[in-house]
Amino acid sequence: MNLSNQDLSLISGADFLLAKVEVMSKINILMEDTRSALQTQLGTTDFVFPTDLDLSSGKISKGEYYRHLPYFVLDYPALFGKQDTIAFRTMFWWGNFFSVTLHLQGIYLEESRESLINNISSLLDRQFYICVGETPWEYHYEPDNYELLQAEHVEQIKSGKFLKLSRKTELSKWKTLPIFSVDTLNLFLSVL
Numbered sequence: 001m002n003l004s005n006q007d008l009s010l011i012s013g014a015d016f017l018l019a020k021v022e023v024m025s026k027i028n029i030l031m032e033d034t035r036s037a038l039q040t041q042l043g044t045t046d047f048v049f050p051t052d053l054d055l056s057s058g059k060i061s062k063g064e065y066y067r068h069l070p071y072f073v074l075d076y077p078a079l080f081g082k083q084d085t086i087a088f089r090t091m092f093w094w095g096n097f098f099s100v101t102l103h104l105q106g107i108y109l110e111e112s113r114e115s116l117i118n119n120i121s122s123l124l125d126r127q128f129y130i131c132v133g134e135t136p137w138e139y140h141y142e143p144d145n146y147e148l149l150q151a152e153h154v155e156q157i158k159s160g161k162f163l164k165l166s167r168k169t170e171l172s173k174w175k176t177l178p179i180f181s182v183d184t185l186n187l188f189l190s191v192l
Contacts, residue, residue, distance in 0.1 A: 037178035131164035
């Protein structure tokens, strides 16, 4: 094993790690602002959510190792069960993007399937992606996980064990994350 000059430079100084801590603190504030914007919006919607879904809070989590990079997720509104899941996830992934994802599984997918099939055309041509991967716990946009939503994906909506619809935006558009998240949630609610 050898340490390159770049490696030595990184381990010899603390500036990068201190800057990372500061940036992650700012991203946490951005996620809190996004949660507040979503809570405000949900207070005005006529959509009827499941009675066991807590709309008074939203969980913000962070980690250091999604595909080797730090991330933040805001799950709001969300209810994760062993079989049944309904979740709206806003995610920051270091070096990649911000994304918003609707995850339906179990009873929540079954209750929404027909409405999704009937209304999916309103999401076409709006840069929505559908998960084609084996698991609902991946969030990268590589072809083995997400494909751009097309009319032919109706078959997957009809028969899939879970459904994830997602949109992403560039990190440089960080100021618009609360609005992007609210607008995307409104689009999802319109098809459910």
